Amino acid sequence: MDQTDSYPVKLYIYDMSRGMARQLSPLLLGRQLDGIWHTAIVVHGKEFFFVGEGINNCPPGGTPxxxxxSIVPAFSTLYGLSVFSLNVCVCLHLFSLFFLIWVHRVDTYNLFEHNCNTFTNEVAQFLTGKTIPSYITDLPSEVLSTPFGQALRPLLDSIVINPGGNNITGQR
Structure with a gap:
């Protein structure tokens, strides 16, 4: 396939703390965190992400x-829209029956282990063969490695993030 047969895949990165992590993390954790990351994959005009209600989508930038x-446009996929629709939208449903069933069901959402970033990383690998940056995927273990992170874990485990969108897994 030549260059015209590839389609852009973008990684959308949101700082859920709106800059507060950068300011407060040295005091609370004893180390600098640049943000508390929420990520999504944008492909074929839709933003796909995993939240407490399951796998959702919306127009790019259409969540609350x-x-x-930041946007990382360094990805591309060979899956055209029709193949994407068949192999990703439907496959996301099948994904939830196969791979995502144990990682990205509504009842498996966990802020530290099964979150939007693990979903985005898996979808990025599926579509492009590339992973998202490790500073995003390593953040939970970085926080939990601190005494403050361990003390806050029971509270943080109860938090479910849902920035809106259309649920595409048929859950909730």
Whole structure:
């Protein structure tokens, strides 16, 4: 396939703390965090993400989070819209029956282990063969490695993030 047969895949990165992590993390955690990351994959005109209600989508930048803090356009996929619709939209449903069933069901959402970033990483690998940046995927273990992170874990485990969108997994 030549270059015209590839389609852009963008990584949308949002700082859920709106800059507060950068300011407060040295005091609370003893180390600098640049943000508390929520990520999504944008492909074929839709933003796909995983939240407490399951796998959702919306127009790019269409969540209540507004515009992303950064966009990484360094991905591309060979899946055209029709193949994407068949192999990703439907496959996301099948994904939830196969791979995502144990990682990205409504009842498996967990702020630290099964969150939007693990979903985005898996979808990025599926579509492009590339992973999202490790500073995003390593953030939960970085927070939990601190005494403050361990003390807050019971509270943080009860938090479910839902920035809106259309649920495409038929859950909730």
């Amino acid at each position: 989070l507004g515009e992303p803090d």
